[in-house]
Amino acid sequence: MTNPEQAQRTRIPTLDLAPWLSGDPEARAGIAATVDDALRTAGFLLVTGHGVDPALRSGIRDAARTFFRLPAIVKEPYSVKVGGRGWLGPGAEANAYADGIETPPDLKESWSFAADEPTGDPDTDAEWFRPNVWPGEIPALQPLVTAYLAQMRALSDQLLELLGVALGEPADFFTRHTAHPTWGFNINWYPGTDTVGTPEPGQFRIGPHTDFGTVTVLDRQAGKGGLQVFTDEGGWEDAPYDPEAFTINIGDLMARWTGDRWRSGRHRVLPPPADVPAEELMSLVYFYECDTGTVVESVPAPAGQVAYEPVDSHTYLRAKLDSITAD
Secondary structure, three states: OOOHHHHHHHOOOEEEOHHHHHOOHHHHHHHHHHHHHHHHHOOEEEEEOOOOOHHHHHHHHHHHHHHHOOOHHHHHHHEOOOOOOEEEOOOOEOHHHHHOOOOOOOOOEEEEEEOOOOOOOHHHHHHHOOOOOOOOOOOOHHHHHHHHHHHHHHHHHHHHHHHHHHOOOOOOOOHHHOOOEEEEEEEEEEOOHHHHOOOOOOOOOEEEEOOOOOEEEEEOOOOOOOEEEEEOOOEEEEOOOOOOOEEEEEOHHHHHHOOOOOOOOOEEEOOOOOOOOOOOEEEEEEEEEEEOOOEEOOOOOOOOOOOOOOEEHHHHHHHHHHHOEOO
């Protein structure tokens, strides 16, 4: 259900996916219209009725927390740069760079996974489908994440079907390009100041940015140093929160695909709050993309508003990933 007062304030509705999945034409039409409106204003929505097992979400957090609290000397052998598979340690990433904003590095650590199902093409596989790395110290993590990723892939395709209809296109308008897609999955750990120190001026847990792909599925926790989204009506606002819901936003590639009908949701994660300096949060972030070699071309008017030049999806994504690697 949508909370009308909340939706009016933030233009970010909460939608129950169950009526959409039921196939009822009237329900599907209403949901598609709500999604279109939300993505034209804030680029965000919340979804319930998704069927993802909550025990997986809490289990991943428990296992990952055990890893993140290990000494740095134990974590260092897993260290990678942005786009790699492994541990992104302190100072590895500055998301605001993608918006052209020079900031100190983000106040977080991450364990990063990405697509690992080979295509059979050596060059493509070497760049986009390398094996994932699993921390040997935490054997419980692999089965939990593997099960979660399968559910994320299914949910993301359901969301893309909904987005196709919301755009006024066939339901497979986007999913015809997700037969063998790339994706990324980050477990983001946001510790308190006892771990990261006092934030520098302009430093965030994650700096202001937009995501890069088609849809992002975020499982997050509430906190004073949590997610904020940017809307034209209200500027920076705390994102609405529902513990049962996933927070969904679209990325730059989707905005480009729709000719800027929909906006790539700009967001940030606040630094540890001064009045709760020990606050610790953890987010599970699934970034969905599309098949390598997909040519992304803006839908024409009247649906599309800007006619971008067609781009190769993964040339575009690689440039975006490179842009946020901290010096």
